Amino acid sequence: MSAVPALEVRDLSVEFRTRSGIVRALDNVGFAVGKGETAALVGESGSGKSVTAYAVMRILDPAGKITAGRAMFGGIDLLQQSEKDIAELRGRDLSMIFQSPRTALNPIRRVGAQLADVLVRHAGATSAGARTQAIEMLKKVRIPDPERRAMAYPFELSGGMCQRVMIALALACRPAVLIADEPTTGLDVTTQATIMDLITELAAETGMATILITHDLGLAAEYCQRIMVMHAGHVVEDAPTSALMQRALHPYSAKLIAATPAASAELDRLASIPGNLPDLRRADLPPCRYCARCERRTDACEQPLPRHVQPDGHAVACWNPL
Amino acid sequence: MTSPPDVGSGVAGPLPTAGDATSGPPLLDVIELRKRFPVGAPAVGRLLTPFVARSRTRQPLLHAVDDVSFTIARGETVGLVGESGCGKSTLVRLINRLLDPTDGGIRLAGEELALIRARDFARSRHRARIQMVFQDAGDSLNPRYTAFDAIADPLRRLKRLTGTALRARVEELADLTGLPQILLGRFPHQLSGGQKARVGIARAIAVEPELLILDEPTAALDVSVQVVILQLLQSLKQRLSMSYLFVSHDLNVVRLLCDRVLVMYLGRIVESGPAAEVFARPAHFYTRALIDSIPDPARSKAAPRARLSGEPRSPIDPDPNVCRFHGRCPRGEVRCTQSMPVLRRLTAGHEAACHFAEEVTAVPV
Known part of the structure; x- marks a missing residue:
């Protein structure tokens, strides 16, 4: 310590x-x-x-x-x-990963867009830059085929995938x-x-x-x-x-x-x-x-x-x- | 115990190692059980073209349970493990006769149950013989029934008990499951998690079932309460001479309670054997990954552990020649995409569906 x-x-x-x-x-x-x-x-x-x-x-x-x-x-x-x-x-x-990722994610927004929101709000990214960064983050949490998954809604992903998205959000x-x-x-x-x-x-x-x-x-x-x-x-x-x-x-x-x-x-x-x-x-x-x-x-x-x-x-x- | 029952593709018989498993024919004999659900085709389209289209374009089928055979001896506890979506719940619902199988047999003490339709089963004389403890006692109890009503309901319906006989039996069951009688008048929301679990168990054993199916009975409980409930289940089994089918994804709990384990992956049983043997010498890469995933503080940080990557294959119209685990398997070869491995015997009672089973067992856990 x-x-x-x-x-x-x-x-x-x-x-x-x-x-x-x-x-x-x-x-x-x-x-x-x-x-x-x-x-x-x-x-x-x-x-x-x-x-x-x-x-x-x-x-x-x-x-x-x-x-x-x-x-x-x-x-x-x-x-x-x-x-x-x-x-x-x-x-x-300060960031937080919540229990039950499926309820913590916005159900009617694509996961890539949710990630980009965080980057635009907190990291001062431009919307175009946020998109590529979002895909970068999804890759980092080892989501296969991140370009395609960024366009998915939370309900289209398995529980483990949703949790990876949550982690990507928290660590963005x-x-x-x-x-x-x-x-x-x-x-x-x-x-x-x-x-x-x-x-x-x-x-x-x-x-x-x-x-x-x-x-x-x-x-x-x-x-x-x-x-x-x-x-x-x-x-x-x-x-x-x-x-x-x-x-x-x-x-x-x-x-x-x-x-x-x-x-x-x-x-x-x-x-x-x-x-x-x-x-x-x-x-x-x-x-x-x-x-x-x-x-x-x-x-x-x-x-x-x-x-x-x-x-x-x-x-x-x-x-x-x- | 010498000759395994003749039940299709290589099924383990009752095992000599299985603790208090008694001899004689198995209590439950599941034979090449299959359940397929139609998926995909839009409902509206099907309505519009009721006969023509359906015969021409075959609807995609989800193979939820595929060619599953196993037995449970009297007095035996069999664990069923596998990840969510692997078909555990469908298999349990088939055996419990809440769902009709597509194909295959379910024999309870020699009597065929698969031919009784699920909708008729509730009124059949066999209903009391298979009972179930559901996953979340809080969700599965009727919120408008008191604990007494919840336990009394199956007795009223299946045993035709009324009046003082009913009250006496409910109180006896409360004592048996360690539920204070003073709580019988309470509603589920007035009970703690452990107490609700006891009500769930009491109502399931009320009608003296021969087979009790437990679907993650302790998943919603804290460890301190979990221990008490597991010990209760263990003692009830001995006192009431029931057999258990114990569904869980907590392998440590399975290891504590079960004589034998079935490992399920994408609708098929990929490994089965005595619990101690399977945990000590897993023979399928999936089982090995499961065991390596159990959190264990004693494990050395340096030791390599099997981790699964990738997503499971689609259960919709799977290729019958490809191993279901291919794609996530660390060993997968061309051979695995040309012939699907079937369960084969490795040692007495220990079976695995993998071309490289010997290789897997050779590496110690």
């Missing part, structure tokens, strides 16, 4: 106002991603992975409110920028930070592998900081140098991949690893994680949101969460780490 991180999120808290109360979706989320680094945000559904990404990109649902925190990018706080300034950054310096302006939100969910394993190869390869080539959001710990472990484990709006552990996989410190991360079916696992040996995520609408949420499910719970867990950091950068928010 380089000295100055490409993106640093500090103490980010997000609330959603709903009819049945305020949902405290994120609470003091903090992490940093270095230039050229690929880091993963891992957790169960509802743990706040996507909300973190949306908050940083400033595309939260209007019901969501950022109550505290900073997201530092190149010396500026993304959370303090005006709508107009952030729109300049989005797509150019060579962003400094890329957030990939479940980029391979719903794709076949063979396609998943080629898409992940492509993302990591392009990331290494352009030196982008990449955040991979996934619920698949195996995928994160294979492709990322660092893993941040989220649970109910907290980052409970943040560690280099090998350190986490060999010796997870947070009880939740350990359970998550034990529950993931791996090559050598046997069904009886796989652990389940008892209990559910706590109701984030409760006003009296305990400091540790995992404590109700935790086997290592003690009285100390009533105190505000600590943050132990080891020399190798392995951080854990737990009173009784493993």
